[in-house]
Amino acid sequence: MPNSNQPAILVLQDGHVFYGKAFGKIGTTTGEICFNTGMTGYQEVFTDPSYYGQVLIMNNVHVGNYGINAEDLESETVKIRGLIGRNLEDKYSRYKATDSMDNYLKANNIVGIEDIDTRALVAHIRTKGAMNCIISSDILDVDKLKAQLAEVPDMDGLELASVVSTDKEYELGDPSAPLKIAVLDFGVKKNILTCLAERGAHVRVHPAKTPLSRLKEFNPDGYFISNGPGDPAAMPYAVETLKEILEEKKPIFGICLGHQLLALANGIPTFKMHHGHRGLNHPVKNIISGRCEITTQNHGFGVLPEAVKHHDNIEVTHVNLNDESIEGIRLKDRPAFSVQYHPESTPGPFDSRYLFDEFIEMMKAN
Numbered sequence: 185m186p187n188s189n190q191p192a193i194l195v196l197q198d199g200h201v202f203y204g205k206a207f208g209k210i211g212t213t214t215g216e217i218c219f220n221t222g223m224t225g226y227q228e229v230f231t232d233p234s235y236y237g238q239v240l241i242m243n244n245v246h247v248g249n250y251g252i253n254a255e256d257l258e259s260e261t262v263k264i265r266g267l268i269g270r271n272l273e274d275k276y277s278r279y280k281a282t283d284s285m286d287n288y289l290k291a292n293n294i295v296g297i298e299d300i301d302t303r304a305l306v307a308h309i310r311t312k313g314a315m316n317c318i319i320s321s322d323i324l325d326v327d328k329l330k331a332q333l334a335e336v337p338d339m340d341g342l343e344l345a346s347v348v349s350t351d352k353e354y355e356l357g358d359p360s361a362p363l364k365i366a367v368l369d370f371g372v373k374k375n376i377l378t379c380l381a382e383r384g385a386h387v388r389v390h391p392a393k394t395p396l397s398r399l400k401e402f403n404p405d406g407y408f409i410s411n412g413p414g415d416p417a418a419m420p421y422a423v424e425t426l427k428e429i430l431e432e433k434k435p436i437f438g439i440c441l442g443h444q445l446l447a448l449a450n451g452i453p454t455f456k457m458h459h460g461h462r463g464l465n466h467p468v469k470n471i472i473s474g475r476c477e478i479t480t481q482n483h484g485f486g487v488l489p490e491a492v493k494h495h496d497n498i499e500v501t502h503v504n505l506n507d508e509s510i511e512g513i514r515l516k517d518r519p520a521f522s523v524q525y526h527p528e529s530t531p532g533p534f535d536s537r538y539l540f541d542e543f544i545e546m547m548k549a550n
């Protein structure tokens with residue numbers, strides 16, 4: 185049963201306080217606040233390792249009404265630090281559902297708060313920008329919460345990918361497949377691996393800090409650089425490995441954090457966005473084909489547009505139609521490309537799955 189009458193408090197780093205009701209685990213949690221505008225796919229979002237360290241606002245007015253099941257997972261556990269909503273539902277209806285969202289959050293030790301005016305809160309974050317927050321349903325003292333919040337480190341400069349990465353190698357796909365892909369796991373979503381393996385590749389997933397020498401032992405036909413949490417600029421170890429991988433001149437495909445790392449490996453700086461892009465309906469133009477794709481997005485950092493546009497060995501392949509931010513790049517002198525958004529969707533549209541096909545074709549041709 186939900187803690188429907190238990191009060192809870194949300195305090196923002198800029199001092200704003202919102203009062204609501206407890207949901208999920210009774211307790212206190214902190215992290216960088218962010219919002220996702222998607223109407224569905226909350227379980228995939230909760231378990232996306234890219235959200236590690238973040239307290240998530242789901243904009244949709246009702247969240248949880250189709251329950252939880254065992255398949256809709258992008259990793260084995262919930263990765264968000266906390267959940268904020270208007271109506272977080274403990275009652276649910278779906279033939280595939282096995283439990284309520286309330287029980288799922290409790291089982292994953294996730295503190296939530298509902299009955300929040302999420303329209304006002306998101307409008308505030310869109311105006312003031314990303315910041316830290318604290319949610320509590322057991323310390324109902326604003327001054328104590330503000331003192332605790334002041335100790336929370338900013339997301340800028342945080343290396344979190346190695347925290348969520350696998351601690352040992354594992355494989356998937358057909359071991360006799362003609363193509364082999366070495367994945368650097370910085371918080372990879374399960375469906376990315378599925379999208380690679382189901383296209384006839386044998387995939388070996390490596391921990392974040394695996395050196396090129398070990399990656400080469402798999403004798404891969406291509407390298408996949410994964411999505412993941414934290415600040416890309418706080419990952420010099422990954423940038424150095426990617427620079428060495430680039431010298432192999434084998435196909436490279438990067439998604440989200442992988443896109444940011446590919447940019448950094450080519451001397452292009454990243455920057456912290458005002459409030460990020462997180463949702464399922466972001467329009468992106470494929471400059472090569474001229475087509476518009478509706479994309480799934482989840483990022484709070486970006487690559488510096490001016491640096492990309494003036495780089496003599498990089499071509500912009502995709503651009504965001506809302507704010508003209510860089511959404512895709514490719515190198516001119518070797519088979520390496522990346523996108524800022526999530527072509528594997530889960531959740532979201534399937535418009536961009538062709539990118540996985542392009543990666544497979546690139547390896548076949550190389």
Ligand SMILES: NC(=O)CC[C@H](N)C(=O)O
Binds near residue numbers: 234416
């Ligand atoms: N989904 C991701 O890979 C996120 C990349 C990076 N942590 C960001 O927030 O921009």
